[in-house]
Amino acid sequence: xxxxxxxxxxxxxxxxxxxxxxxxxxxxxxxxxxxxxxxxxxxxxxxxxxxxxxxxxxxxxxxxxxxxxxxxxxxxxxxxxxxxxxxxxxxxxxxxxxxxxxxxxxxxxxxxxxxxxxxxxxxxxxxxxxxxxxxxxxxxxxxxxxxxxxxxxxxxxxxxxxxxxxxxxxxxxxxxxxxxxxxxxxxxxxxxxxxxxxxxxxxxxxxxxxxxxxxxxxxxxxxxxxxxxxxxxxxxxxxxxxxxxxxxxxxxxxxxxxxxxxxxxxxxxxxxxxxxxxxxxxxxxxxxxxxxxxxxxxxxxxxxxxxxxxxxxxxxxxxxxxxxxxxxxxxxxxxxxxxxxxxxxxxxxxxxxxxxxxxxxxxxxxxxxxxxxxxxxxxxxxxxxxxxxxxxxxxxxxxxxxxxxxxxxxxxxxxxxxxxxxxxxxxxxxxxxxxxxxxxxxxxxxxxxxxxxxxxxxxxxxxxxxxxxxxxxxxxxxxxxxxxxxxxxxxxxxxxxxxxxxxxxxxxxxxxxxxx
Amino acid sequence: xxxxxxxxxxxxxxxxxxxxxxxxxxxxxxxxxxxxxxxxxxxxxxxxxxxxxxxxxxxxxxxxxxxxxxxxxxxxxxxxxxxxxxxxxxxxxxxxxxxxxxxxxxxxxxxxxxxxxxxxxxxxxxxxxxxxxxxxxxxxxxxxxxxxxxxxxxxxxxxxxxxxxxxxxxxxxxxxxxxxxxxxxxxxxxxxxxxxxxxxxxxxxxxxxxxxxxxxxxxxxxxxxxxxxxxxxxxxxxxxxxxxxxx
Numbered sequence: 229x230x231x232x233x234x235x236x237x238x239x240x241x242x243x244x245x246x247x248x249x250x251x252x253x254x255x256x257x258x259x260x261x262x263x264x265x266x267x268x269x270x271x272x273x274x275x276x277x278x279x280x281x282x283x284x285x286x287x288x289x290x291x292x293x294x295x296x297x298x299x300x301x302x303x304x305x306x307x308x309x310x311x312x313x314x315x316x317x318x319x320x321x322x323x324x325x326x327x328x329x330x331x332x333x334x335x336x337x338x339x340x341x342x343x344x345x346x347x348x349x350x351x352x353x354x355x356x357x358x359x360x361x362x363x364x365x366x367x368x369x370x371x372x373x374x375x376x377x378x379x380x381x382x383x384x385x386x387x388x389x390x391x392x393x394x395x396x397x398x399x400x401x402x403x404x405x406x407x408x409x410x411x412x413x414x415x416x417x418x419x420x421x422x423x424x425x426x427x428x429x430x431x432x433x434x435x436x437x438x439x440x441x442x443x444x445x446x447x448x449x450x451x452x453x454x455x456x457x458x459x460x461x462x463x464x465x466x467x468x469x470x471x472x473x474x475x476x477x478x479x480x481x482x483x484x485x486x487x488x489x490x491x492x493x494x495x496x497x498x499x500x501x502x503x504x505x506x507x508x509x510x511x512x513x514x515x516x517x518x519x520x521x522x523x524x525x526x527x528x529x530x531x532x533x534x535x536x537x538x539x540x541x542x543x544x545x546x547x548x549x550x551x552x553x554x555x556x557x558x559x560x561x562x563x564x565x566x567x568x569x570x571x572x573x574x575x576x577x578x579x580x581x582x583x584x585x586x587x588x589x590x591x592x593x594x595x596x597x598x599x600x601x602x603x604x605x606x607x608x609x610x611x612x613x614x615x616x617x618x619x620x621x622x623x624x625x626x627x628x629x630x631x632x633x634x635x636x637x638x639x640x641x642x643x644x645x646x647x648x649x650x651x652x653x654x655x656x657x658x659x660x661x662x663x664x665x666x667x668x669x670x671x672x673x674x675x676x677x678x679x680x681x682x683x684x685x686x687x688x689x690x691x692x693x694x695x696x697x698x699x700x701x702x703x704x705x706x707x708x709x710x711x712x713x714x715x716x717x718x719x720x721x722x723x724x725x726x727x728x729x730x731x732x733x734x735x736x737x738x739x740x741x742x743x744x
Numbered sequence: 745x746x747x748x749x750x751x752x753x754x755x756x757x758x759x760x761x762x763x764x765x766x767x768x769x770x771x772x773x774x775x776x777x778x779x780x781x782x783x784x785x786x787x788x789x790x791x792x793x794x795x796x797x798x799x800x801x802x803x804x805x806x807x808x809x810x811x812x813x814x815x816x817x818x819x820x821x822x823x824x825x826x827x828x829x830x831x832x833x834x835x836x837x838x839x840x841x842x843x844x845x846x847x848x849x850x851x852x853x854x855x856x857x858x859x860x861x862x863x864x865x866x867x868x869x870x871x872x873x874x875x876x877x878x879x880x881x882x883x884x885x886x887x888x889x890x891x892x893x894x895x896x897x898x899x900x901x902x903x904x905x906x907x908x909x910x911x912x913x914x915x916x917x918x919x920x921x922x923x924x925x926x927x928x929x930x931x932x933x934x935x936x937x938x939x940x941x942x943x944x945x946x947x948x949x950x951x952x953x954x955x956x957x958x959x960x961x962x963x964x965x966x967x968x969x970x971x972x973x974x975x976x977x978x979x980x981x982x983x984x985x986x987x988x989x990x991x
Contacts, residue, residue: 350781517825521798524824524845529756531846536764539849548763640753641800 252295862918882973
C-alpha cells in the first residue's frame with residue numbers, strides 16, 4: 229500500500245475575508261478616534277506629528293486583520309491626513325513641498341510596516357502551531373509508551389489522534405484475515421455505511437488528499453498509512469478533516485509514532501502467545517512421553533517373556549515357562565487397564581463421558597480397589613474406614629480406578645516392607661479418602677504439579693526424588709474432578725506422602741444398601 | 745560364568761530378565777533401585793550391566809556416570825523413551841549401547857555379546873591411547889604411526905580424516921559412539937554439532953572397506969556409529985538382522 233501526500237496549505241499567506249474586514253474596521257475606528265482628538269488642536273500640530281500618530285490605526289489594522297487591512301487603512305489614513313491635517317484644510321491640495329515629503333514618507337513607511345507586522349504575526353502563528361504540534365506529539369508518545377494490551381492501545385490511539393487533529397472522527401484499520409477492517413473508532417460515531425466506505429478498496433492507492441466517499445457520506449476522508457520497519461501495520465482514516473489542517477510532516481510523524489506503538493504491541497502479544505504455546509506444547513509432550521513410558525513398560529515384559537518362550541535354542545524349565553506366561557497375563561491386564569483409563573480420561577475431558585452417579589459406601593470402593601491388586605501388594609494395604617461414614621455419590625468404576633492408582637503409586641514409592649494406609653473421614657457435605665505411605669514424600673514446591681507432570685519431569689530430568697509417578701496421578705485427578713471432587717497431596721506424619729481426595733456425600737441412600 | 749547385573753524398577757521386567765538371561769547361561773543379579781544397583785556392582789563385579797534409565801531413586805544416567813568412575817564393565821541402557829536425547833546422554837556418560845523398550849531377547853543377547861566381546865580390548869585401547877601403535881578390529885588393522893589401514897591384509901587408501909574417524913571407532917569398538925563424541929575427537933570441539941559430515945564419511949569408509957551393508961560400521965540412527973567386529977563364533981548376518989527392530 230502506498231500513500232500519496234499532496235502538499236496541504238498550512239498557514240495561508242492571506243487571512244480569510246472576514247478577518248480582513250475586521251482589521252479594516254479596527255483600523256478605521258482607531259483612525260477616526262485619533263483624527264477627532266487631533267482635530268481639536270490641529271493648528272498646534274506639525275505634519276510630522278500627525279504622521280506619527282497615524283501610525284497607530286495602521287498597526288491596529290495589521291494586527292487585527294493582516295496585511296490587506298493594513299494597506300486599506302494606509303489608504304484611508306492618507307486621505308484623512310491630506311484632507312484634515314495638511315493645509316489648506318478641507319482640500320486635497322498640498323501647498324507646502326515639505327508636506328509632500330511627509331505624506332510620501334508616511335505612505336512608504338506604513339506600507340513597509342504593514343508587511344513587516346503581518347510577517348511577524350504570521351511567524352508567531354507558525355511558531356505557536358508548531359509548539360502545539362510538538363505538545364500533541366509529546367502527549368501521543370507519552371500515551372503510547374505505556375505497556376497496554378493491544379485492544380486498549382487501539383482505542384487509545386484513535387482517541388489521541390482525534391484529540392490532536394482537527395477531524396470529526398478517526399477510524400483505525402488493521403489487517404484482519406487478509407483485508408483491512410476497522411478495529412477502533414474515536415469522535416463522532418459513523419454509520420455502518422460510512423464505516424464501510426472508510427475502508428479503501430483493495431488495489432486502490434490510499435491518498436492523504438480528501439476523498440469524497442459516495443453520495444451518502446458527504447464528508448471527505450484522508451488516509452494515513454501506518455508502516456513500521458517497512459511493513460504496513462495499519463491505516464488511520466481521518467474523517468471530516470477541517471481547517472486548520474495539520475502539516476504534512478506532522479501527520480507523517482504522527483503516523484510513525486502510532487505505527488511503532490502498534491508494532492511493539494503486536495510483537496509483545498506475539499511473544500506472549502508463543503510462550504503460552506510453548507508451555508502447552510511442553511505439557512503435551514511431557515504427557516505423551518509419560519504415556520509412552522507407561523505403555524512401554526508392561527509391553528517390555530510381555531515382549532521379553534514371549535521372545536524368551538519362543539527361543540527354542542535356549543529352553544526354559546517348566547516352572548520358569550509358567551512364570552513367564554503368568555507375567556505376560558498380568559502385564560496384559562495392566563496394559564489393558566492403562567489403555568482404558570487413558571481412553572476414559574480423554575473422553576471425560578472432552579465431555580463424551582459423564583460419570584454415572586450411584587450412592588455407594590466408601591468402604592466398598594476401598595475393598596474393590598484392594599481386590600484388584602496382586603496378593604503381595606494387597607497384603608501391605610491397611611483399610612481404616614469407619615462404619616458410620618455417609619455414602620458417596622460417585623461412579624464406582626472411576627473412583628475405584630482412582631483409588632487403585634493412588635495405592636499403586638504409594639506401593640511403588642514406599643519401601644517394600646512398609647504398610648500403606650487407606651482411611652477416610654467425613655466433613656459436612658464431603659468425604660475425604662486418604663492414601664498414606666511411608667516413602668520419601670513429595671517436596672512442597674512439587675506438590676502443585678505432581679498431578680500433572682511431575683511424572684515426566686522426574687523421569688527426564690536427573691535426580692527427581694519421586695522418580696516418576698507415571699500417568700496414574702493425572703488419571704486420578706481427571707476422574708475425581710469429573711465428580712466435582714478435588715485431589716491434593718500433603719505430608720504424612722511419618723514423613724511419607726498423603727494423597728487426599730474429597731468427594732461429595734450422597735443426598736439419597738441406595739435402597740439395597742439401606743435395607744442391609 | 746558370566747555375571748550380568750540388571751537394574752530396573754519394574755519388578756515384572758526384572759523377573760523376566762532374570763529367567764530369560766538365566767536360560768542363556770548368564771548369572772543374573774537383579775537390583776530394583778539405583779542405589780542398590782551401584783552397591784551390587786561394587787560387591788559382585790558383574791561382567792556387564794543392563795541399566796534402566798527411569799529409576800525411582802537416582803537417575804539412570806547418573807548411575808551410569810557413577811559406575812564409570814571405577815568400573816569398566818560394559819553398560820547397556822534400557823530406555824522406555826523413544827526419543828534420542830536420553831540415550832545420547834547415557835552414551836556420553838559412558839554407556840556402551842542402548843535398547844528401547846519393548847525389546848526381544850534375541851536383540852538383547854546380541855547386544856550383550858557384542859559388548860562383552862569387545863569391551864575389554866576397546867577399553868585397553870582407549871586407555872593406552874598415547875602409546876598404542878597398532879589397532880585391530882576383526883579383519884581391520886590400523887597402523888597408527890604410519891596412518892596405514894588394511895582389511896584382511898589388503899591395504900586400504902584412506903584420507904587423514906577417514907583414518908581418524910575409523911581409528912576412533914576402532915579404539916571404542918563394540919561401543920556406540922555418539923555424533924558428538926566422534927566430531928569432537930576427529931574434527932575438533934567447534935564441529936560438535938555438524939553431524940552431516942559423519943554421514944558422508946561413513947558412506948565413503950563403508951565403500952572402501954567393502955561394507956556397503958553397514959554390518960561392520962553400523963549406523964545407529966539419530967545417535968551415532970558403532971564398529972562391530974564380526975563374531976568369530978557366529979555369522980554376523982543374524983546380528984545384522986536383529987538390528988532392524990530397534991530403528
